[in-house]
Amino acid sequence: MALIVQKFGGTSVADVECIQNVARRVVATKQAGNQVVVCVSAMSGETNKLVGLAHAIGGDDPLDREYDVLLSTGEQKTIALLAMAIHQLGHRARSFTGGQMGMRTDGAHTRARIRSVETERLRSVLDEDGVAVIAGFQGVDEEGNITTLGRGGSDTSAVAVACALEADVCEIYTDVDGVYTTDPRLVPQARKLGRLSYEEMLEMASMGAKVLQIRSVKFAMRYGVPIHVRSSFSADEGTWVTREEDVMERLVVSGVTCNRDEAKIHVKGVEDQPGIASKLFTPLSDSGIIVDMIIQNVSSDGSTDVTFTVPKGDYRKALDLATKTVSEIGAESVDGDEKIAKVSVVGLGMKDHAGVATRMFAALAKEGINIQMITTSEIKISVVIEEKYTELAVRALHAALVENGGEAPVVP
Amino acid sequence: MALIVQKFGGTSVADVECIQNVARRVVATKQAGNQVVVCVSAMSGETNKLVGLAHAIGGDDPLDREYDVLLSTGEQKTIALLAMAIHQLGHRARSFTGGQMGMRTDGAHTRARIRSVETERLRSVLDEDGVAVIAGFQGVDEEGNITTLGRGGSDTSAVAVACALEADVCEIYTDVDGVYTTDPRLVPQARKLGRLSYEEMLEMASMGAKVLQIRSVKFAMRYGVPIHVRSSFSADEGTWVTREEDVMERLVVSGVTCNRDEAKIHVKGVEDQPGIASKLFTPLSDSGIIVDMIIQNVSSDGSTDVTFTVPKGDYRKALDLATKTVSEIGAESVDGDEKIAKVSVVGLGMKDHAGVATRMFAALAKEGINIQMITTSEIKISVVIEEKYTELAVRALHAALVENGGEAPVVP
Numbered sequence: 001m002a003l004i005v006q007k008f009g010g011t012s013v014a015d016v017e018c019i020q021n022v023a024r025r026v027v028a029t030k031q032a033g034n035q036v037v038v039c040v041s042a043m044s045g046e047t048n049k050l051v052g053l054a055h056a057i058g059g060d061d062p063l064d065r066e067y068d069v070l071l072s073t074g075e076q077k078t079i080a081l082l083a084m085a086i087h088q089l090g091h092r093a094r095s096f097t098g099g100q101m102g103m104r105t106d107g108a109h110t111r112a113r114i115r116s117v118e119t120e121r122l123r124s125v126l127d128e129d130g131v132a133v134i135a136g137f138q139g140v141d142e143e144g145n146i147t148t149l150g151r152g153g154s155d156t157s158a159v160a161v162a163c164a165l166e167a168d169v170c171e172i173y174t175d176v177d178g179v180y181t182t183d184p185r186l187v188p189q190a191r192k193l194g195r196l197s198y199e200e201m202l203e204m205a206s207m208g209a210k211v212l213q214i215r216s217v218k219f220a221m222r223y224g225v226p227i228h229v230r231s232s233f234s235a236d237e238g239t240w241v242t243r244e245e246d247v248m249e250r251l252v253v254s255g256v257t258c259n260r261d262e263a264k265i266h267v268k269g270v271e272d273q274p275g276i277a278s279k280l281f282t283p284l285s286d287s288g289i290i291v292d293m294i295i296q297n298v299s300s301d302g303s304t305d306v307t308f309t310v311p312k313g314d315y316r317k318a319l320d321l322a323t324k325t326v327s328e329i330g331a332e333s334v335d336g337d338e339k340i341a342k343v344s345v346v347g348l349g350m351k352d353h354a355g356v357a358t359r360m361f362a363a364l365a366k367e368g369i370n371i372q373m374i375t376t377s378e379i380k381i382s383v384v385i386e387e388k389y390t391e392l393a394v395r396a397l398h399a400a401l402v403e404n405g406g407e408a409p410v411v412p
Numbered sequence: 413m414a415l416i417v418q419k420f421g422g423t424s425v426a427d428v429e430c431i432q433n434v435a436r437r438v439v440a441t442k443q444a445g446n447q448v449v450v451c452v453s454a455m456s457g458e459t460n461k462l463v464g465l466a467h468a469i470g471g472d473d474p475l476d477r478e479y480d481v482l483l484s485t486g487e488q489k490t491i492a493l494l495a496m497a498i499h500q501l502g503h504r505a506r507s508f509t510g511g512q513m514g515m516r517t518d519g520a521h522t523r524a525r526i527r528s529v530e531t532e533r534l535r536s537v538l539d540e541d542g543v544a545v546i547a548g549f550q551g552v553d554e555e556g557n558i559t560t561l562g563r564g565g566s567d568t569s570a571v572a573v574a575c576a577l578e579a580d581v582c583e584i585y586t587d588v589d590g591v592y593t594t595d596p597r598l599v600p601q602a603r604k605l606g607r608l609s610y611e612e613m614l615e616m617a618s619m620g621a622k623v624l625q626i627r628s629v630k631f632a633m634r635y636g637v638p639i640h641v642r643s644s645f646s647a648d649e650g651t652w653v654t655r656e657e658d659v660m661e662r663l664v665v666s667g668v669t670c671n672r673d674e675a676k677i678h679v680k681g682v683e684d685q686p687g688i689a690s691k692l693f694t695p696l697s698d699s700g701i702i703v704d705m706i707i708q709n710v711s712s713d714g715s716t717d718v719t720f721t722v723p724k725g726d727y728r729k730a731l732d733l734a735t736k737t738v739s740e741i742g743a744e745s746v747d748g749d750e751k752i753a754k755v756s757v758v759g760l761g762m763k764d765h766a767g768v769a770t771r772m773f774a775a776l777a778k779e780g781i782n783i784q785m786i787t788t789s790e791i792k793i794s795v796v797i798e799e800k801y802t803e804l805a806v807r808a809l810h811a812a813l814v815e816n817g818g819e820a821p822v823v824p
Contacts, residue, residue: 016465016468016469019469020469050489053428053489053493054492054493054496056428057428057431057493057497057500058496058497058499058500059500062496063495063499063505065495065506065507066491066492066493066495066496066505066507067492069488069492069495069507069509070488070489070493070496072488073485073488073489073492076481076482076484076485076488077462077465077482079478079481080478080479080481080482080485081465081466081469081478081482083475083477083481084466084469084470084474084475084479084482085470087475087478088469088470088471093475094477095477095481097481097558099511100556100557100558144512145512146509146512
């Protein structure tokens with residue numbers, strides 16, 4: 001008998017019929033001899049409606065505490081309805097709000113972090129052969145105030161509960177049937193991955209693969225709970241996200257991702273002195289701007305160039321700040337470009353296999369795509385290119401590095 | 413400085429604009445130097461939507477526990493939005509669900525009874541010059557399960573909180589501007605009462621004046637908290653419901669009410685023996701049928717007739733049960749009538765003034781209305797008549813007993 005946590009998102013519980021489908025799925029899992037905890041989001045559209053009301057009354061900046069009280073009603077509706085639907089199928093079920101189950105968070109409304117998860121009440125439902133139905137996305141702080149984990153927090157709720165219960169698996173049901181080597185809408189040859197490691201999933205998620213929330217993957221990684229990403233609409237196996245040692249098929253490259261949400265800023269003729277980088281980036285971080293890639297090459301004749309990327313939404317502000325700093329630090333000039341894209345290849349196998357970078361650069365060169373920036377991590381290589389080449393680059397890299405089976409060629 | 417509990421029903425918080433109106437009203441009360449606790453219902457239409465969902469999934473008999481989890485989201489939405497709206501007007505406000513404020517009830521889902529009300533958290537908001545915004549209709553049981561008080565329970569929530577806080581007044585805002593001597597749609601001469609006693613209000617409420625929930629009046633009576641029923645749409649004084657000794661203007665008759673929701677059953681030739689009434693009524697109460705009026709006259713030649721009324725919805729069932737019993741107890745026959753109405757006159761002054769009954773019967777006789785049954789209490793006289801005469805009877809009684817100022821005539 002396994003203990004399984006299942007999480008269903010908003011589209012999986014969009015209406016009465018969908019909720020009944022989820023109930024059937026839960027009951028089937030239970031009848032196969034498992035204990036089941038189900039974590040659900042608000043019915044799709046519900047959260048947007050509530051957000052609309054909040055802004056209609058609270059203006060641009062509605063009271064955070066009350067915003068959470070309001071939004072948490074969305075999941076509360078779903079848990080009640082799902083518990084009813086399971087009951088209609090002849091099985092015991094009991095719903096729990098975040099507060100009722102003991103999902104304790106800090107007091108940072110609208111983006112709370114989980115502090116601890118109580119399991120006593122959930123266990124007692126499971127022990128009585130019942131299904132525990134829990135509200136994702138929400139918790140309570142020390143004083144009993146309702147908090148929310150931020151959008152998409154339901155994945156995190158589910159994984160956190162799975163960790164606390166030491167569940168055998170946390171199944172994340174979604175409208176796609178797993179994690180793909182790249183976006184199938186872009187590359188028809190994209191294929192579903194059977195397994196990948198937490199680390200790979202993190203790199204994929206942060207690059208724009210929107211299947212799983214980064215926070216939930218980090219949680220699962222810390223506690224070693226396997227995540228199974230699968231479709232609400234089929235019984236097929238999806239993609240398992242697990243410890244590196246459980247990933248049998250170590251693909252050299254398991255995915256190609258792209259991100260068009262960043263802009264680049266280029267500071268020329270920066271004096272190569274200690275403290276200059278700090279002077280450049282402190283105003284940005286003070287303004288809450290998140291800098292992603294930073295490139296600084298070795299200097300020639302005492303000066304160097306620094307290039308970095310920021311979210312497109314912060315581009316104007318970042319450029320203004322950088323321009324101000326440039327005159328202070330006596331740099332030569334500053335310019336920027338919004339029409340860029342970051343394309344990355346991710347894979348555990350890179351650790352052991354040389355040559356991925358070379359093959360990547362060759363594939364891009366063959367298509368005449370110029371590389372503007374490069375960064376690497378142990379299991380990822382990212383390049384910045386002109387935005388208009390995004391699809392072409394993704395297809396070329398997928399063909400060169402994934403479609404051949406991920407075998408690393410011997411590079412001369 | 414007074415401590416005022418204000419309760420706004422669903423139509424008063426129906427949309428964004430309504431909620432903003434309520435916020436202005438609350439702030440005005442506060443700016444006049446009062447401490448304010450506001451109790452709100454779900455936005456009108458919301459509860460019906462939730463009930464619809466519950467039945468779509470849970471069938472005729474959705475799980476009670478989950479039904480309460482579902483329905484309680486309605487008020488939770490309103491408290492968050494109202495707290496935001498008050499904040500927008502520059503005042504502090506904090507919302508509380510039933511569980512958060514400590515509205516403790518028994519575990520009878522969908523019709524829970526209040527056991528205790530904590531005041532600590534509400535007081536601390538008031539002490540910090542804030543407005544406490546509380547969800548009506550809902551509470552939690554000993555184990556932290558969400559409960560609801562039954563439809564219209566928001567009045568009861570508000571009054572219970574007013575009692576616990578020893579508030580100076582509980583204001584019930586509604587879409588009428590007070591309690592009238594009778595239904596103004598029926599009798600244009602109906603006038604608004606300035607004050608009436610809890611006892612009168614109870615008799616009026618149970619007779620079909622739907623302004624206030626009976627439970628809330630009983631609560632207020634027990635703890636001596638004045639209720640002020642008034643309009644959400646005007647600043648005029650409404651009707652105060654208070655202790656008898658605070659009702660200065662002791663009207664002989666303060667109201668005429670009618671009720672068309674009952675049917676009568678007439679059992680003829682019942683043997684006048686101990687235990688017969690018990691045999692007749694036990695099957696009814698076992699079936700959950702609430703019997704209202706019961707009339708049994710002194711017997712002649714060892715047998716008597718028993719007549720009683722039941723809700724129209726239970727009429728067929730009650731008649732079947734009575735028919736079965738009749739053959740068991742050897743009574744002569746049983747018949748019934750659904751086309752009846754109960755018309756009542758209510759007034760504290762009846763206690764001291766003779767002649768109200770006489771004037772009532774005379775007024776009905778003058779219109780040729782036959783009286784089928786009569787019951788009386790200290791401050792009420794009810795008669796059952798043919799349903800088609802309802803309006804005529806109400807108008808005649810209002811003219812004879814209320815419109816003359818309620819002065820008791822000397823009856824010859």
